[in-house]
């Protein structure tokens with residue numbers, strides 16, 4: 001039994017035999033599973049280069065896209081596949097999770113995010129695939145027909161020309177360690193390359209289109225068998241000369257060739273076999289969501305300031321028996337707010353049955369400040385939505401009923 005560097009487990013009939021590789025009858029099990037290691041590799045790449053626009057070619061059931069939607073740097077995610085499965089199986093649900101969830105509406109993100117799926121072949125150029133920073137081709141190329149593979153470099157590196165391309169494909173040298181693999185790992189594979197074959201293709205492609213390429217992989221070989229290489233070989237291509245998204249787009253007008261039936265995501269699978277899916281996530285960059293978030297934050301902040309003010313008044317009241325009321329969960333935060341108010345000398349005040357919390361006070365709190373940017377914007381966003389004093393300078397609460405309760 002051999003444990004690989006990544007904890008994969010290999011059982012061998014005879015580990016001491018000199019024809020070691022051939023004698024292996026083994027179960028090789030990667031932990032985490034190999035596909036997860038590939039996705040993690042892409043995720044790490046995203047964390048490193050922080051691309052805003054990412055396209056996944058050969059996206060299949062969209063698992064990688066789903067994982068990438070949580071990377072906060074990404075604003076545009078696109079998937080392309082020649083065949084988007086349309087059965088009510090897990091692929092449907094996976095793809096469905098590309099839609100925004102209720103929580104995304106409750107707490108819109110500061111970034112914008114659009115997710116789009118296209119059905120078509122990577123052998124064809126389509127303008128919807130222009131302007132990406134990172135293009136991922138995970139276990140795609142070995143599924144391409146010879147004619148498609150020939151066109152692939154021109155479409156991906158010549159036409160799409162992203163800053164980074166990551167390509168993964170099986171390393172055929174590792175197959176001798178995999179149980180039951182005769183010719184290829186999967187019946188749909190049109191070829192599987194050795195390390196030398198992949199590297200020679202990748203170096204030639206990089207040279208033609210002015211990219212540099214580095215080789216790595218996931219799925220470590222067992223100790224002592226490092227020459228075999230990774231189970232999945234990976235090439236990371238980085239474009240040598242920078243090119244702006246705009247210049248790419250303007251230089252390359254092409255007609256749309258991918259299917260473009262745009263329909264509501266829920267209906268997509270059962271009515272239309274072929275469709276483009278598009279989900280625009282709620283974002284604070286959209287004025288409508290920003291306004292809701294600002295109103296919520298302003299009212300919340302003003303409520304806490306008011307609560308603190310009222311507690312202070314109770315503490316100072318003549319009744320020595322009376323203990324200040326406290327709301328444990330809010331206390332530390334309300335103390336913090338209270339200190340800020342005092343420091344900034346912008347005290348709320350009570351007049352009759354009304355409490356006034358100056359907008360300048362509310363604006364001085366980090367979250368409100370960050371959301372609005374300017375005081376003018378704060379005033380604009382809450383105008384007509386929050387009850388203000390007659391001169392519009394303070395949030396006003398009527399405490400008549402609260403006084404009655406006391």
Ligand SMILES: C[S@@+](CC[C@H](N)C(=O)[O-])C[C@H]1O[C@@H](n2cnc3c(N)ncnc32)[C@H](O)[C@@H]1O
Pocket residue numbers: 035057058059060061063064080081082083120121122123137138139140143144148
């Ligand atoms: C092994 S799957 C890749 C799965 C996915 N990238 C992952 O890592 O989980 C290969 C995918 O490539 C797609 N494919 C095959 N030929 C294609 C082509 N010419 N253009 C676009 N996609 C293609 C297949 O439909 C399939 O979904």
Ligand SMILES: [Mg+2]
Pocket residue numbers: 139140142143186189
């Ligand atoms: Mg494959």
